[in-house]
Amino acid sequence: MLKIIGAVFIIVATTWTGFEASRHLTERPRQLRQLKSALQSLEAEIMYGHTPLHEAARRLASQLSKPISWFFESFSKKLTNSETTVKDAWEESLQEVWKLTALKQGEYEIMKQFGETLGRHDRFSQQKQIRLALTHLEREEADAYDKQSRYEKMMKSLGFLSGLLLVILLM
Amino acid sequence: MGLEVDIIFKIAGVGIVVAFLHTILDQVGKKEYAQWVTLFGFIYILFMVASIVDELFQKIKSVFLFQG
Numbered sequence: 001m002l003k004i005i006g007a008v009f010i011i012v013a014t015t016w017t018g019f020e021a022s023r024h025l026t027e028r029p030r031q032l033r034q035l036k037s038a039l040q041s042l043e044a045e046i047m048y049g050h051t052p053l054h055e056a057a058r059r060l061a062s063q064l065s066k067p068i069s070w071f072f073e074s075f076s077k078k079l080t081n082s083e084t085t086v087k088d089a090w091e092e093s094l095q096e097v098w099k100l101t102a103l104k105q106g107e108y109e110i111m112k113q114f115g116e117t118l119g120r121h122d123r124f125s126q127q128k129q130i131r132l133a134l135t136h137l138e139r140e141e142a143d144a145y146d147k148q149s150r151y152e153k154m155m156k157s158l159g160f161l162s163g164l165l166l167v168i169l170l171m
Numbered sequence: 172m173g174l175e176v177d178i179i180f181k182i183a184g185v186g187i188v189v190a191f192l193h194t195i196l197d198q199v200g201k202k203e204y205a206q207w208v209t210l211f212g213f214i215y216i217l218f219m220v221a222s223i224v225d226e227l228f229q230k231i232k233s234v235f236l237f238q239g
Contacts, residue, residue: 154199161192168184169215 003171010170011163018159022152027102029144034068035107036137039114043130046123053086053119054079071097090115106143110136178223182216 038060045056057076061069071093078089094111114133121129189212196205 150199154195157195158192161188161195165185165188165192168181168188171181 007167007171010167011160014163014166015156015160018155018157018162021159022155024102025148025152025155028104029141029148031067031101031103032107032137032141032144034064035103035111036134036141038064038068038072039130039134039137043127046130047127067097067101070100086119087116090118104140106140107137110140175223178219182219185212185216188212 041060041063042056045051045059049056051059054076057072057079061072061076063069064072074096075089075093078084078093079086082089084092091112094108094115098108110133114129117126117129119126189209192208193205196202196208
């Protein structure tokens with residue numbers, strides 16, 4: 001009886017791990033898409049709205065959904081409340097929020113490089129920089145989609161099957 | 172007799188699970204991992220079978236050579 005309970009625990013744990021890993025894989029393209037639409041909105045705010053950066057960031061935070069909106073929220077708070085440069089505020093917010101998202105190192109570098117150009121040029125150069133970051137993000141998104149379609153199912157079945165194997169070996 | 176039936180089921184279970192793992196890893200293009208999994212499953216079962224065969228030989232020895 002105790003054996004069966006232990007076996008059930010092991011299988012549940014490994015299956016859960018597999019599902020968690022596959023959820024991570026599905027979250028990444030979704031969040032990348034959100035990040036892209038955030039940058040597009042930022043472009044619109046800068047080009048057509050002439051909105052100041054902290055204002056634009058606050059609007060973006062209210063428009064977007066959870067993990068990405070935290071980033072813009074903390075960015076806007078840092079800009080209004082403390083005496084930092086845009087680059088530092090951007091980088092600090094990135095570091096704070098990044099662990100809570102499903103995004104990887106490649107996107108982090110792209111966003112960091114984009115943050116270094118933010119607020120240092122006139123509107124048209126800024127637009128070009130946003131376009132550049134968007135192109136890079138699109139590349140990452142294609143990569144994320146590819147990985148999702150290949151490994152999502154594998155992670156689920158791998159979790160369950162490795163649990164089953166462990167149970168059989170320990171029996 | 173109960174023990175032997177148990178072991179046969181165990182071998183069958185390991186075989187089925189390893190076969191599934193092999194197919195899945197093959198499908199996503201991780202051929203090298205698939206081969207390693209199969210190899211380890213094979214070695215594990217080989218050890219198990221070897222110890223059972225060893226028991227059999229000991230028994231035969233004790234029957235025909237009047238030892239132990």
